[in-house]
Amino acid sequence: MTEAPSSPARRSVRVDLGDRSYDILIGPGLIAAAGAEISSRMKGRRVAVITDEHVAPIYLEPFMRSLAGGGIQAVSLVLPAGEKTKSFPHLMDVCDSVLGARIERNDAVVALGGGVIGDLTGFAAGIVRRGSRFIQVPTSLLAQVDSSVGGKTGINSRHGKNLIGVFHQPDLVLADTDVLDTLSPREFAAGYAEVAKYGLIDKPEFFAWLEKNWRDIFAGGDARIEAIATSCQAKADVVAADERENGLRALLNLGHTFGHALEAATEYDSRRLVHGEGVSIGMVLAHQFSARMNLASPDDARRVEAHLGEVGLPISMAQIPGSLPPAETLMDAIAQDKKVKSGKLTFILTRGIGQSFVADDVPPSEVLAFLKDKYPK
Amino acid sequence: MTEAPSSPARRSVRVDLGDRSYDILIGPGLIAAAGAEISSRMKGRRVAVITDEHVAPIYLEPFMRSLAGGGIQAVSLVLPAGEKTKSFPHLMDVCDSVLGARIERNDAVVALGGGVIGDLTGFAAGIVRRGSRFIQVPTSLLAQVDSSVGGKTGINSRHGKNLIGVFHQPDLVLADTDVLDTLSPREFAAGYAEVAKYGLIDKPEFFAWLEKNWRDIFAGGDARIEAIATSCQAKADVVAADERENGLRALLNLGHTFGHALEAATEYDSRRLVHGEGVSIGMVLAHQFSARMNLASPDDARRVEAHLGEVGLPISMAQIPGSLPPAETLMDAIAQDKKVKSGKLTFILTRGIGQSFVADDVPPSEVLAFLKDKYPK
Structure with missing residues (x-):
């Protein structure tokens, strides 16, 4: 830095x-x-x-x-x-x-x-x-x-x-x-969560490259410009294919449905949680929920957890300072999130690192049970 | 009614x-x-x-x-x-x-x-x-x-x-x-200004039909549905050709640049002036200004004035209750209107009844001189 x-x-x-x-x-x-x-x-x-x-x-x-x-x-x-x-x-x-x-x-x-x-x-x-x-x-x-x-x-x-x-x-x-160079380590890490996201969506080789090169990215080496350009290109490709989020673009919301709910639950108080941190926890939750639904291996969820934790990002709700509202309140925020169609939840789930997909029939009851399970005790 | x-x-x-x-x-x-x-x-x-x-x-x-x-x-x-x-x-x-x-x-x-x-x-x-x-x-x-x-x-x-x-x-x-049927005569007339506008833009035969049939339209006869459908069709055609107002659609603003300035000058006080009344006066001014610029015959301006006056619409600034701010203030509102490009004024002017066109190089000095001339003494 x-x-x-x-x-x-x-x-x-x-x-x-x-x-x-x-x-x-x-x-x-x-x-x-x-x-x-x-x-x-x-x-x-x-x-x-x-x-x-x-x-x-x-x-x-x-x-x-x-x-x-x-x-x-x-x-x-x-x-x-x-x-x-x-x-x-x-x-x-x-x-x-x-x-x-x-x-x-x-x-x-x-x-x-x-x-x-x-x-x-x-x-x-x-x-x-x-x-x-x-x-x-x-x-x-x-x-x-x-x-x-x-x-x-x-x-x-x-x-x-x-x-x-x-x-x-x-x-x-x-x-x-x-x-x-003037960002705090916490701010830089929060932005890095979105960089990692592009790997998790559909670029497993980029995620593996990040696992190897993240120190150089944080330190401001050549890998930093490379990582930013790769991220912008990834987003540009998705946006060009689906400008108004009718389909594919929804993949960019990996980790965001849980993340937004956590931001709402902490009243957008940046001392407790900033957007990228919500996305980091949200991506871990999305991988864990995918594993729970037998869509992906628990090993992949652990790999995501390990990398995001290593760079200094929060990876569980327990790391958020202060107390959270009941899981039901979080669930309410998720249901009010704009990615909702006729009462069924649309989530970005995954079959493994770099294999995300749009699931538009996620049962709210499963999500609530999972959240209660993961809730800080 | x-x-x-x-x-x-x-x-x-x-x-x-x-x-x-x-x-x-x-x-x-x-x-x-x-x-x-x-x-x-x-x-x-x-x-x-x-x-x-x-x-x-x-x-x-x-x-x-x-x-x-x-x-x-x-x-x-x-x-x-x-x-x-x-x-x-x-x-x-x-x-x-x-x-x-x-x-x-x-x-x-x-x-x-x-x-x-x-x-x-x-x-x-x-x-x-x-x-x-x-x-x-x-x-x-x-x-x-x-x-x-x-x-x-x-x-x-x-x-x-x-x-x-x-x-x-x-x-x-x-x-x-x-x-x-529940509108006041004043409200009905205000809406009628926009009906007449479609004739004045590019449908001289519709304007002539309105001159003959306006009483039936005001009374709620068959001509009313006909006039509304013709107006909607006219607008639909323009919008289909130019949805985001890059060219042709600007014609729908006939009378509106003056009209909006008068609405601003009367602080959007509907007791003094409603939108359609501003458009009525604005259309008369646009025809008079076109005649002054030797683009159209003064007879056409008089015909517009006669018809709009006959149906009960105001046709001059003098008919607006209360005093207006100085002409320069009106001019300022015109210059801030969104139809402005690089300091030159864009106005809808006309070569006669049903022959409107977009003029995008109108000198502000000419408009100000014209306004001062027409101002209530």
């Missing part, structure tokens, strides 16, 4: 969506290069930059300077950091700020931050003037490998996470890998 | 949008038939009905009874009536109500009301779970011939009208022509 990436090589991943296709640039120095990159791709000359209190002190000034260098006029809005910012009042703030800046159709709205800022800002960009141009500058590993790619945007509701939003593709993603 | 439509004939108009195609049913008795019509078209068995304080006392109970008769479970939410309901706080109310009712992907959100309820509810349907099924039951003439068709949804911002929203097509539109 202390060294800058040793390779200056910049990678580019194309998300192929017809007239909504876009590039993800991955590499060091992209915040300093943002003005030039944006300027060469955009007709308009104005942007509104949305960021948060954690990111602003470190990156806002260099980013604004880079924009000015590219001849782009910019206004900025700094929001509170944290999951609770994904709310209607802040959505209104962002829309108001963008409209007040007179961002026109050829101009753009920019998210400079992690997943929360990206999801909120992308939603605002998707609804201002019924759709405005949008640029993602993700500053967390989680956002670089997951939330900034694919066009899902949204806010939370008291009924659950991400229940309100739109599909709105960015026009460009600039993933500056230098920024990852 | 006192007789029910004498013809029981029901008309159906198809909006052709590939896998998002849908039917508009037009005719008497459709509220009573809603349960059967919805039930036969929808897999889910739950709906959330959003309506307002004016509509609820008359139509909510019969509508809910009709749904129950069709085997559909429904919850309802009654909002304040009026343009100010198109706001973030009410959007949040609607989303919360829909999520609280556990509306799933095969279920639907229903707008029972005029344009305000339709725009707000459609927006909520477009963002809950990133897009839910949506049924329009328009109860005003304006909503039946305009806002319920075409998928534009949204709310207002302090920066202008409809600046925040999404494109979200309904799955079905039920236009019960019986409900028009």
